[in-house]
């Protein structure tokens with residue numbers, strides 16, 4: 001991960017230089033106007049001024065105030081761009097790593113958790129950069145530069161600020177923590193209320209039948225009350241924080257003035273002129289904003305640390321060993337499973353001592369009780385998992401070592417449900433593989449009986465795919481077209497008619513039979529067995 005960060009820094013050296021220059025300019029532009037104001041006021045009070053320098057100072061004062069907004073905007077933009085470059089680099093590296101992870105990783109990690117890693121954790125890392133570390137450094141330098149100028153103008157006020165600032169920072173953090181906790185509680189309460197709504201709508205008849213209205217009213221009451229209480233706490237903190245800071249600011253200024261006039265020695269320390277009082281008031285006001293921001297930045301850094309830990313774990317995952325690809329031997333049997341055993345993780349084996357040899361052109365139906373491991377066996381055949389014992393061979397090769405370029409010519413796999421990809425209808429069949437020709441697609445669609453349906457679409461095969469374009473049965477036909485389009489030697493059908501009505505089922509079965517012709521077919525489909533016969537193999541009966 002550190003490498004990704006340094007590489008991004010190296011690649012964007014110029015951007016980094018401009019960013020540092022913008023941060024320095026933003027600090028300088030923010031600190032200078034009160035000094036100019038001091039000059040203007042002191043010149044006016046002393047009465048010994050000439051118009052030209054005073055006018056120049058006035059113009060410079062307004063220009064710097066206006067310019068400070070522009071420089072700040074530039075600084076924020078550059079920080080955001082830089083943060084996005086880092087997240088882009090990180091997400092690209094994560095995508096590459098995801099590609100190298102073994103299928104077992106996806107067994108032990110929920111899809112939602114992986115998505116959250118890519119979205120939320122990377123976003124918090126971006127926050128660490130743009131509203132965390134960089135902003136914190138910029139704010140710390142702003143405070144430091146103000147303190148330097150304040151010490152230069154008034155030693156007494158400088159000391160006073162050094163005593164008060166840590167106390168005000170602790171106070172700021174106290175309020176921020178309370179507000180964040182209240183906001184978190186509110187989010188949880190709102191989430192619970194939102195979860196309750198679909199549950200209520202879904203069960204509305206049961207609720208009325210069982211007369212559970214009172215119970216539900218109480219549940220809604222509890223979550224809404226919790227949200228209301230949390231908002232009250234947040235609003236209370238918000239409403240008293242600003243007055244406390246403004247009062248502190250006023251107290252510091254009053255204290256400074258009272259001390260400076262109380263004795264000649266103190267007046268020397270505080271060293272006041274009317275102009276410096278005006279400038280110091282401006283500085284005291286300006287110092288609170290970065291102080292407040294630093295509190296939030298600490299918060300962002302804390303939450304990013306947890307995200308960094310998860311990202312580090314992700315990059316530490318062992319990757320799949322890259323082995324030399326094997327070339328299928330056309331003379332070997334399409335499938336040989338020899339005494340295979342398999343279990344997910346450390347759990348008990350799902351099947352053991354399973355052997356099967358399938359000859360070219362043979363039709364085999366895998367049966368077994370539910371949970372016996374039929375779909376799992378297909379995943380072993382496809383090379384997604386390795387058997388714990390024994391071996392699986394496809395045309396004499398380890399299926400996990402088949403070169404990606406030949407995989408679709410060896411296997412065609414149809415699952416219980418159609419999984420669409422983004423793109424056109426044609427992309428659903430070709431999977432954006434440039435080797436799939438228009439002719440091959442037409443042939444596959446004719447085979448499954450979907451050609452006319454696709455031609456009737458507004459832009460034919462180039463119509464952007466939407467699920468509502470096809471019925472469930474037609475989607476399964478599209479799956480079969482996808483599986484056969486590269487003319488594979490082996491077809492694997494995993495209960496593809498499981499969720500279909502009988503009319504659609506017979507349509508899909510017809511397509512299946514057409515696709516199965518002259519190919520080696522393994523299916524988990526009793527209906528196909530009934531329709532076409534073949535050999536029946538039972539899995540899960542030989543368990544020890």
Ligand SMILES: Nc1ncnc2c1ncn2[C@@H]1O[C@H](COP(=O)(O)OP(=O)(O)OP(=O)(O)O)[C@@H](O)[C@H]1O
Pocket residue numbers: 106107344350368369370371372373374375376377
């Ligand atoms: N990713 C996974 N992680 C852990 N266990 C799994 C995973 N996938 C499947 N299993 C378990 O493995 C066993 C076999 O599942 P599989 O889907 O292969 O059975 P099946 O014979 O196809 O069942 P069915 O006929 O009900 O579809 C089940 O007990 C299932 O809970």
